[in-house]
Amino acid sequence: MIVPSRGWHFIDWQELWRYRDLFYFLVMRGMKVRYAQSVLGVGWAVVQPVFTMVIFTVVFGTVAKVSSDGAPYAVFSYVALVPWTYFSNALTDASGSLVKNSNLISKVYFPRLIMPLSGVAGKLIDFAIAMTLVAGLMVWYRITPTPWVGVTPFLVFLVILTAAGMGSLLAALAVQYRDVNYGIGFAVQMLMFASPVVYPVSLLPERLRLVYALNPMSGVIEGFRAAYLGTQPMPWDMLAVGAGSALAIAVLGVTYFRRMERNFSDVA
């Protein structure tokens, strides 16, 4: 039955499950296309965070002498950069996904939510590859991880929620207002400074801590550091706030996407 849809809907889980093969192939496509005819291939997944780490270490660690809670600045920033890189890439990928695939959207039916979600899922593989270097770095700097590393899946889940929610919202907006596409790269960079990537949360005044935690990435990044470097205790308070806001972002973003979904092929 095809009728004009009215009102607000949430996710049609059944339909998403039915199209899981397409989801899988889109993720595969993203991977293969990126590394086709490339020499480094999957090595590129590591290059981005590593080079950024080097530059940050020189600029922020050595020159500006930003505090790193006692750990060597290189590891301090790398452990933050891995989840951050995943988040920013996933977000950028997801928000542009509908516009980039407008030819598919106008010719085939499939639940449109698959597009931003496949962007978020695809970058997970890069994340996993970059994480392997964390082990290497910790050996190099002779740091023992705390037992909290087991929390990593939960932290990753928070990142996925946030990226999926924001990505869906931005993707839906980008279809209609191309400004979103142009601004996303720059906005993500600004967002990086609103997260404790180059500096630790301990630098901020105590009363601002929970407000700061509204950015889910704050809790996640500090959580990563607490788990792998042990410089601070696990920031459960920030994580609680962050989890709440991640969930809210996810729900709002996806709901907005679903509301605008009916117009995508007309507007793309």
Added chain:
Amino acid sequence: MTDFAIKVEELSKRYRIGAKKRRDKSFASAAANALSYPLHNLQRLRELTSFGEHRQNGRAASDIIWALKDVSFEVKQGEALGVIGRNGSGKSTLLKVLSRITEPTEGRVLVRGSVASLLEVGTGFHPELTGRDNVYLNGAILGMTKRDIDRRFDEIVAFSGVEQFIDTPVKRYSSGMKVRLAFAVAAHVEPDILIIDEVLAVGDAEFQEKCLGKMESVTGEGRTVVFVSHDLDAVQRFCSRVLLLADGAVACDDAPSKAVAKYMETSQAMRRYSRYDADGNSTPSEEGIQVVRARVTSGGEFRPEGVPSGSPLEFEVTCLVPKQIQLPDFAIGIDTLTGHRVARFFSGTGNLNGAAGRVGPGEFTYRCVVPDLKLVPDDYLVTLNAMRHGASLAKVEHALTIKVLDRQFSKRAGVRDGVVRADETWEIPGGLPVLARQGQRD
């Protein structure tokens, strides 16, 4: 009780097209507009998806068009429905709604069974991926599961003919190979309802034949097909019913030949049946000859309701010459409604029963008798052409229409198979071979 596969009820679809820009009358207003430019843009972009009934700032809703308006029809299971119409008549929009790519503005559609749409061949093909990867991706896009594709992979590759290159990136394929591979995937989707949009426009003749063959086997299996095309011959050959769309509404929903006739009718200026009268608007050539009257009779009788196939036809064409000229040759062409020439009768010098020499001033008449033209029942158009040395002196395209009827029945079959028929006989020489014994099967 109809077992329909698709039922469309009062379907309407509205679009907002590009808005007109306001002209600035003075520099001051131009400057002011430059500043409020982002605001206007925001408003304009927001409106892309809203269709408020109220009009803002006196701006009329002139940029809203109804691509489809109150369209209703039914498609039975196993039927092959053709959809024809001019560009902009709403065909592609209708397909998009049926394929759930876009939503209706009003009305509804009931669909029974799985739907696969071919709106474009090779949707989702990525040039960097190999043929194999693209088969999987394209198949998944069209709704197949990985298991389905695994099962049919070899068939698909064999159908396409690109086995040798299946593991090279698609960007190295020729366009013909790409199209063949894409269609091979699409051909194996096996949905309950197949929707095809002008896919046959690409590809060579062999490919088009393959496509039509595959589509025929699809209906043979009891599946429903909705087929949009500009190729009227293919539509007539293949579909059991045709829908004609014009300006977003259903103009005709009938047998293929009727719908095609109506389509041609609206696209051609004149429709004359069996009698032609020049009403002063045919320009005489430099020799001054003009075709003024023409008619077709059968057995001496005027038969506007149609003639059975194989009946004798007499063409009488009257020409007017203002001065004396050498008798011109005359050609009578018979064309199908879709413009394909099926026969030509040429007077030529020496054919005219001894008449030759100069003629005029005044009127004179050619008479051409065709004793037994065996055309397949359909409508045919007659073109008249006075010629000299192969050059046309006075020509009237499609001046007359001949309705050819079935020999046995007076109503015409809906589907035309070819253009000619014959009085053939069938037999098995030597009779049926007698089998020694029936083979036993378990």
